[in-house]
Amino acid sequence: MPQDMLPKARLGKRSPLGALLSFSCPAPGTHLDAHEAGITMETAPGHQTTKFKGHPAMKVYFEGGAAGESSGVDRLDSSQKEASFLPVSSVSPPCSRSVSSSINVPSSQRSRTDVDMDELMAAMVLSTLSCSGHSSAHQEAAAPPMDTGSSEHSDDGSCGYWSIGHPHSSPGSFSPKADSDSDQVTPPDEGLVMELNEVLFDEPAPRRRRNSVKASYRCLWPSCAKELTTMVGIKRHIRTTHLCRGGEHERCSPSEEDFYYTEVNQWEQALTQHGRSPSPLSPPSPPPPSPSPPTLSRSAPSISSLWQVQSEHSYQAPPPSNDATALTTPASCWTPPPTACQPQSVAVRVRSVSVGEHWLQHQGSLCRKIRSEAKKCRKVYGIEHREQWCTACRWKKACQRFLD
DNA sequence: TATGCCGGGTG
């Protein structure tokens, strides 16, 4: 694919975003996960937490206290230990991140006298996944902006799909261009996060399995295989026994422990007990009479004509009797990603956020709308036999005969 | 380049 780069360069009026939105929720009845997700996100501007996004063990570190007071640790789920999904960066609090075994950038220089394990950890968490580099030390209240944002697009035609580009900023500011984000702050991030999430775990993160994970943390120190169930525990272990043993002050190496433990977790199941995972969604039995014949010569029409007759007039509403195709009809919303964009992987975890952006981009494009390679009327019959195309095709609409 | 099709126009 030599010229694959080109297209990216020009995003026309129909931005990827637009496209995405448009087909992600045509019918009112269809409850899209994306939908929910979006809603939730917005409705809970105050809490970075949204149920599905709950990364247990995640702690959020509120920063930017004007009065010097600059920290608050907020843990989502006290009991679970799962850590690391994606960095939920800045939904309302400037930064929130998930902890995992990952590199961390020592930032806990904000010496806090009494270093509670928790607090300390919070700090680390913060630094661990530094969202796109900027310290985000600015951003005072952070509440107001979000507020307006949320209310603005809560419903509206676009199915409240979490408003990627932050309402106020012109679309341009949010262009996927790599360098774009020069100085942008939260808005883009939020979008990223969401998208990341969705991309990462196929389907728009409805409600992430929360406690479906059993995690433990194992010490990676050379000959130590200590395994603890809590991150705090493991950190403490590392710090005390391996790092600056004895001295409990983080003086020695702020949060070096992060390097020495790894998270081990087994996922049970319950990826999405929601049951609507779009994976093995097999085609209901494509109406096309005989698109199958290999080497479909243009003689195909003969048979199809019949079918054509009835179906033709319903452009946009295929004849196939079963109307309850709601869940199967790909046309409804999510064309069940035939190929890419189906991480499905429960095992994946994101660690580096900085990369996230780019990564996201790619994933995004992958997911966007994979044009099915299925031949459509046009290609099947050829332009010269246009009269044989389904109406939709003739109208240059989405083909109804060979829906993929 | 060809194809698929969205968005919008026209009668």
Add this chain to the structure above:
DNA sequence: CACCCGGCATA
């Protein structure tokens, strides 16, 4: 509505 087409995204 049916019908068409500009123009974009993508392969």
